[in-house]
Amino acid sequence: MRRMVLNAALGRTTRARRDPERALANWRTSAEEIAAAADIEPDTDDNAFSAELGFLLQCLARVPDLTPVGWNLRLEDAELRYENRLRVKWIHANNPLVAAEPVDRPVFIVGLPRTATALVHRLLSRTEGHRGPLLWELQRTGLDHDPLSADRAREAVARRSEALRRLSPAYDSIQPVHAEQPGESSAVMWRTYLPLACAPMQEYRTWLEQTDPIDDYTYLRQVLQVLQYGRPRKRWILRFPGHVAHLDVIRQVFPQASFVWMHRDPATALASFCSLAEALTTLHCKAIDPKWIGRTWLGILADAIARGRKHRRALPESAVVDVSYHRLVSDPHRFVPQVYERLGAAWAYEDQAGLNDLIGPAGRESAHQYSLERYGLSAGEVEAAFDDALEVLPADRVRVDREVVGLPGVPAVVAAERGRPGLVGPAGHVDVRVGAVGERVRRVVRLRIAVHVEAVVHRGVARVVGVDERHAQHHVQIGL
8 A cells, every 4th residue: 555655646756767768868867966966077987887777767667567666766776876886986086095905705695596695694794704795885885984974874774675665565574675784785786687676678688688797896896995994804795696697707806706606496496586576576567477577587597507607617616615505594503614614714602602593583484485386487497497508427527425414314325336426325326417517416216215405516526515305206306
């Protein structure tokens, strides 16, 4: 009801949402006003940034059933992004030492959406010596010299987050957004797929697939330098599932970057994310097509993972830490310290003591309900899409080097016979088909014990990262 009343009230004042040319003209006027208030002259890169935001608004204006609320939210978002960019530019221009701040050994949390990336972000960020940028810091970046200004910035972002919760309780119940919790890097990055969760914009998607994201990551580094200047230097913990498609660019801008790659059954993760996208689309569009949501996000996410697998091949094995969603939430006290060890981070008593408080609510299944069928998809379709990039390796190039754990009463061990990798257990060994780096190891048959085993492959070595009995089937699937 609140959204309906607000749409009615905003209707007359947001007519530009129906006219792409008028929308662009209005945006250019707003951008000029923002630049005038910023006390700094925009350069070529800033103008290109503004032009790309204007292009996005034009794409939105071409959506026939865009709501006044949706238009107002996207316009305000564009204004805040441009204001923040010019603020960061002004700080760098007036404080030359900011650009000399090193961003050492940052950790990027990547993978599919809905794989507990936010939970891992909070876990790693709270550790001594680590820092996750808070949402309000990313949206209203500033130096730590004026507590009053910081308080105003924090309160402004908190008000906006609260308004979003009121407008879309469904969205908030799936993915809560809080000003004083670590935020996604997408809060400062503008060339991302997230606007497609608001409305169907094929023109924007085509443009996005042809753009180079390096400017996004250069700007992200500039933001982190501002946040770090004059404060104790800590290891940055950064999160955005979409980072997975740009591992190569990230290492170009952040040569010492490490990655925590979250793994979960793609069918489950995709269904959950589609329900999140539906909640966001409902806020922006009067008419919703769940099947369009399913088709769109199956293509986008499968492509992102395929790109990540490709770029991962060029990385040293130590640069990527694979984390199973199911292991993380089922036995965090066992597996979270292992993540810290792989990252070269200390696991302290304070981390252990606070783990239950942090992981308890987040690790339990919520009332969030979703299914692939609503979005016109089947599990087989999803599996096929994520296997498009499958590269089958000869059996003699593959070995499996980890025991399978988490099978009560089942002494199953992942092993490799000569030229014949397989799963050894009470029912004997079976064949597996092995994919490329980070790819699925799938189609394990003839094993009577039905489990779901998660594994990754790096340079011909399949490493088990999780076992989930809840996904039991008549045949075993080893996969991500």
